[in-house]
Amino acid sequence: MNGGEQHTGTQGQDQERTGGGNAWRYALYEGADPAGRIPVQNVQGSWPPGPGAAFRPNPRLGRPLADPVPADAPPPGVPPLGAGRKPAGRALLAWLEDARGPRLCRVAGSSGSGRTHLLTWLAAACPPDHPRPGRRVHALLDVEGLTVRSATARLADLLGLTAGTPAELLEVLQDGTPRTVVVTDLDRAGGAGLPGTPERVAGELLAPLLSVPWLLLVVEAAHGPAADLLTAAAPGGAVLDLDQPQWTDPEKYAAWCARLAGHPVDPAATHPSPGLAQLAARTPGAALDPDRPPAERATALADTWWAALPAAERGALTALSTAEGPLSTELWATLPGAGGEPTVKSAADLLPPPPMADRWRLRPDEVAHRVAADRPPVDHSAMMWEVAGGIPVRADGGPDLAASDPERLALLLRHASLGDPATPMLDELDLLLYAEPASVTAAFQRAKDAGAPAGALADAWRLAVPDRDPLARPADRAAVLHAFLTGRDDESAAHCAELADARWHTVWNRPAAGPCMTALGIGPTAGSLLIADGTALRLTDPATGEPGPVSGESVEAHPRALAATPFGGALLLDASGTLRPVAVGGAVGAPPGTVETLGPCTAVAGHHDALVFGHPDGSTSHSTLSTGLTHRPETPLHDGPVTAVGVTDADGGTLVVSGGEDGRVWTWMPGRPPLPAPVDRRPHPVTATALGATPAGLLLAAAWSDGLLRLRRWGERHRGADIRLGATVRSLAVTPDGLVVVALPEAVLALTLVG
Known part of the structure; x- marks a missing residue:
């Protein structure tokens, strides 16, 4: 794991990091390293962003934070880490406990290199109640498909806080509480129709977080523009590149490859990528040149894999590629051209297993690119109507959104928004109430980016910040939307109040x-x-x-x-x-x-x-x-x-x-x-x-x-x-x-x- 140069702090130093207008400045005691980890007791206080902001004394100065976890509590067992990745796991644990290390660790590597799996393992091995303070992860945030606002809301929720904007999150993090945050799938933030979102999340949310002296950040991001923004914010940050062979034990990797079901895998040709090995096990006649870079080997393997597929499974995988995001097996089977449940299950067996159970997308990326290259452009309007056909119907003939699957409604809204960013579906209150919230936030963001004016529903959604677990139930979402619609759209507010059936209402x-x-x-x-x-x-x-x-x-x-x-x-x-x-x-x-x-x-x-x-x-x-x-x-x-x-x-x-x-x-x-x-x-x-x-x-x-x-x-x-x-x-x-x-x-x- 490599890192950059670090610098020494001075008495009363004004420390400011790259992070746009959200970065705070901190006054540090002499000897504190502004690029490294700064114990709370070494921070005199801070200044909020903006000119003329008043100095705030550190709330923890002279008042140590009591540790709620007994020092003699038994440590949790470390879960197994396969594919020969113990060297990478040990490196992450060492970085986590290194009091002199940088505050940022970026996990890089090509698609299929196991970045998400490694960081999920780290969070499981280091729960927030670990008896060793240096082995605690307080939040594991998957930002695939999220916007800056939804990522901010979910991160705050995971930390036991509430915030709808990065500035609000930075404000509530000024409590002197040490925290470690792990972020996965940064490069998939926003999803289709929101290009540039990974850079926005990196620049508007993650980079300002790096200014907080007592916060550690582990981010999964391949080399590229989003990673460059993090490097600019923390030039001394550590980088763990999983494409580098030293982070994978060759013997244990070979033994893991030998246990893969399917076709024999040449470990020398796929090392050090578990995703490449899993795809090779699903590809007859795979022959790879071990001297080529992982991305080139993945492209060649994807071509071989695609050429060997039966026509029915090709149709199912082509249907999956039109979804523009992960899908459950059940919803995938209903897509046009998917061929039904048996064909979809057969096609799923031809893909590497997903990071999250029953959330399928084409991976590694080279597989997605190969499938997309063989299909015509997606007709989002036609797809919208196909997806809508699976919504249950009420007795009066209207769509029963309350009885529909939230995932289906999310897919419906995704295609509607990709076809028309200002889609009238954003005015359908029940759709907003019953669809998965992240898809609604992304659709409102597309409308905003396209210049569509924000109406009462868009404003209420923004203020309600529904991208949080406490508002997973439509009734709870309706209650808070009712609060912000009152006085702006009284008809919608009344509908929300009726659905919420809460013991309170907004006057x-x-x-x-x-x-x-x-x-x-x-x-x-x-x-x-x-x-x-x-x-x-x-x-x-x-x-x-x-x-x-x-x-x-x-x-x-x-x-x-x-x-x-x-x-x-x-x-x-x-x-x-x-x-x-x-x-x-x-x-x-x-x-x-x-x-x-x-x-x-x-x-x-x-x-x-x-x-x-x-x-x-x-x-x-x-x-x-x-x-x-x-x-x-x-x-x-x-x-x-x-x-x-x-x-x-x-x-x-x-x-x-x-x-x-x-x-x-x-x-x-x-x-x-x-x-x-x-x-x-x-x-x-x-x-x-x-x-x-x-x-x-x-x-x-x-x-x-x-x-x-x-x-x-x-x-x-x-x-x-x-x-x-x-x-x-x-x-x-x-x-x-x-x-x-x-x-x-x-x-x-x-x-x-x-x-």
Whole structure:
């Protein structure tokens, strides 16, 4: 495995990587190698992208990350790695544990060289809970057929986070948590109809990730433009080229070849490519020149293989080549010219086994090129109608999309989009709800690239970020699309709400200029909602979401918390941890000198004549401004910083809620001991909390970093609603009428529980 030159960091160094406009910069302590792996404790802090961005102290500085895996836990067994590839496997494991190694390892090689298999093995051998921290893979992302947005959403989901854009993902990765990400099939990103997507994924998503000091990246990419972008972002990165013979043990490879079923394989002629050997075992009379490069041998072998095929199997494989993506055996058998299930199964036996069970495509690439060269261009319009013929029919004669296979609907949409990027099928709401989400995202991307205007459905799909496992069910997808269609396409919103049959619905939806914070007005601003959208602060009607004129001065682009104060203004906690007063309509947020006496805080909320604070040590406090009296539980309720607080009237007193980095949600009342246990807990940091006394009872709202928003009425532990809205919720407010106002990166929504 080879690597490039590395450089030494200096005190307070400004480290910036190639990565477009998404790259962050980091201040490193002396001795840190900016091209290598930088322990969290060696990073002083960071600056977000853009001019004039405020410095953010490293949240882990001086506070080591607790390892949830016991050091004495038994290590998992290492799965077998065949085809003589143990040298490559050992090299990857050594790179993974090398504290002085580069942060990028690219696995290269020709098609069929076993890149995907090797990286799948690595992820299985190194689970996230491995007792050795140096042997952990936290996400295995297959980007075949994905766009930048769908790849970003799936990666965030795999990491227990939520993000719809690379910038959002970079933002949530600034938590100082070491992670290792494995990416496979970069060269197949986008699929047919989206040329250049591998380069876009490399440049817009992966290259910026390489700027994060505590993140390691293993990427499968052959030599080419996408690989060049990664090299530019990490010039010292390691490269493991599986076409190089030293990464395959010749004797073990020969023994593996001898066990292949079918025709005899000459290991010297196919070494070091397992895919070439598997194809040779399916090809009678294969004779290869071992001195030729793997790609040339693959081309010659594909010609021999194709010439030897029976006519029926040729037809089945030609049909598979028209799909423009992997297919199950069942769907493949229904394609025009496929010849039915028996012929397809016979044809499948003539292909190397797929990386994923029952997801067939022509491989290696030379096989796909050979089959495509013998067929006429695909008539996508005709294929669309052929695929549509397999959709079940309702009693009224219309297509029953709900009863159809999501894979078939994805293929239908793929051909429709390839034939016409602005296809009217993108206006068919039920098709979007029941098809595989990645195909829908790719179709919307083709329409955008072709210059088609984005309508309400396209915008709602983008904001909902459906390319995540939690939205695999159409009902869950319908619920979140309903949220973003409300106020823009009320007919579609109502249809989604009916299908979702959820315990919540959206009352209003307003677009936002940037990441938002919200807070209920108190004192002079009581009855209004304060919303800061990264540009200005406005007083808003909580019943309708109708914004008033700008009421406050400009605010930071990434605020952390917002609280109304009894003085008529507000307090804003910015992303760097600085708390400052903000004037609202001429009223001050706090008298001069007030903020300076408060000490460090990580969360803030206002209530009547009081302010509630969360602190870095896990404690919370309630300060009455008129008396100067402060209450706080005797011991901190959270392990690590408090990340969100809320407060309301309850039971003749004041009830405080807090959420922490430890994933726990606690409640307590000033002057009384806290409850013996948290009211909720999840294995993700809390990002927002709110409490409110409503006509239906006390309502608790809490959100976590994986995107879950949980609404519960007090005492209804097993009811309420768990909601995912396509982004991490950073701010919540509960109005006296029972609306839950949710601030998101590009929108503010008002939700209500039903029943």
